[in-house]
């Protein structure tokens with residue numbers, strides 16, 4: 001049997017007729033940017049997340065870049081200010097901070113949840129700290145009341161990287177509505193994926209919304225009048241139309257992911273494998289199903305030889321990358337352990353029970 005890590009073809013085929021209809025509607029309309037499809041998707045996505053505003057943009061990295069840039073333009077942050085961020089995030093979160101001349105302060109995650117360790121944040125707060133960025137990594141909620149309280153106590157912005165967690169819920173509220181602003185990616189492999197690049201910012205802050213809408217459109221709110229040195233970072237009409245369809249099916253797809261995760265958690269009995277510990281099933285949408293294994297590379301080869309595709313999220317932590325050479329000597333043991341031992345199993349709303357049971361069997365044989 002073959003079990004791909006993720007078949008985007010299957011994911012798209014599930015809603016093929018609706019997607020074709022939407023793409024053709026836009027093609028035939030003769031209107032391809034900044035039109036009705038963007039308006040509809042932004043309004044539907046803001047409703048879904050539970051914020052007043054949603055601004056579509058070109059991709060998830062830009063969404064995060066625009067949040068920090070807008071805070072700078074609004075005079076709330078300035079280059080040199082510090083932003084707390086989990087050390088084990090995907091590099092985009094950190095790139096968005098450094099691109100704006102802000103200083104990322106890396107904080108270790110909790111090894112059980114992979115999320116930023118809220119016990120380690122307060123000691124990192126200085127007079128230069130302006131924000132805490134949380135990343136709902138792998139699809140699991142990173143927000144805690146303690147983080148919310150720290151933001152209030154020290155007057156910090158709370159920024160969410162919701163690229164991996166569309167549909168995730170904390171105490172009845174969606175991630176992406178828990179802080180001051182959130183960046184979302186609709187990269188094709190994400191839980192809510194476009195058929196190309198796309199992203200968005202959600203917020204309740206009107207000034208931030210206006211600044212980001214302008215920044216992502218050359219820094220212009222009025223045609224040929226430029227307020228900021230922005231960039232072209234627009235979401236196109238075809239992607240917006242496709243995203244609006246996939247948004248309608250997001251909750252059912254998240255439930256299917258949870259079914260796959262339950263089967264893995266119930267079925268994997270190999271003592272060499274450490275499974276994720278799920279204490280609240282609302283708070284995880286299983287963008288990625290992670291296991292830890294000391295013999296991770298052997299496990300990956302074993303599964304590959306059985307036709308099971310896997311992935312590593314991520315093999316090299318940001319502080320060990322060449323682009324951040326100044327941090328290469330920092331020691332972050334929890335982050336480094338995750339990067340050395342993490343393996344991501346096949347996960348998609350399109351996996352069959354037979355495929356999932358086959359993966360479990362292959363893992364238990366290892």
Ligand SMILES: *Cc1c(COP(=O)(O)O)cnc(C)c1O
Nearest residue numbers: 059060061090092093163185187
């Ligand atoms: C995918 C991702 C991004 C960036 O999204 P793009 O759309 O690829 O630019 C940012 N942060 C995290 C955590 C991601 O997984």
